[in-house]
Amino acid sequence: MKLSTKVAELTAIIAPAVAACDVALWGVEFAPQGQRSLLRIYIESLPEEQAQDKHVTIENCAAVNHQVSGILEVHDPIAGEYILEVSSPGFDRAFFSDEQMHHYIGQTVSLRLIQAIGQGDQKRRKVTGILDSIDTTSLKMTTTDNEQFEIDLSNIDKANLIYEDA
Structure with missing residues (x-):
């Protein structure tokens, strides 16, 4: 970002x-x-x-x-x-920096990526899931169908919080 x-x-x-x-x-x-x-x-x-x-x-x-x-x-x-x-x-706030996402670990985020991730026919540029962790170079997330991804922060074009009513 x-x-x-x-x-x-x-x-x-x-x-x-x-x-x-x-x-x-x-x-x-x-x-x-x-x-x-x-x-x-x-x-x-x-x-x-x-x-x-x-x-x-x-x-x-x-x-x-x-x-x-x-x-x-x-x-x-x-x-x-x-x-x-x-x-x-x-509630569905866009993130403008990686640091902002640190406060939302455990919540659902939606990412639009620069380069597609995944394997074979399952490659995608949009990923939504729970933000599991984030460090200075990458984040880890788990999608609703239990796919786990580690994504380089430099590969994120846009990120948003997905509001979920508690």
């Missing part, structure tokens, strides 16, 4: 503005779409607030939108028009 150069640049510019609003930056998506691009920022409550079961509010999103808009006006890192969206990552 390597960030593009543009997303890394935007993250560096946006992060201090998000922190000034007393929330944590979960991730940044940037999608150039012709004349109007989309910049989506995901925020979540700070770890100490999560421990108190506090969640991101509409007011948090509005405050971050206001702060980030001001910073983007000054730095002007996006050519042309863009739409700015700010939201919580939600």
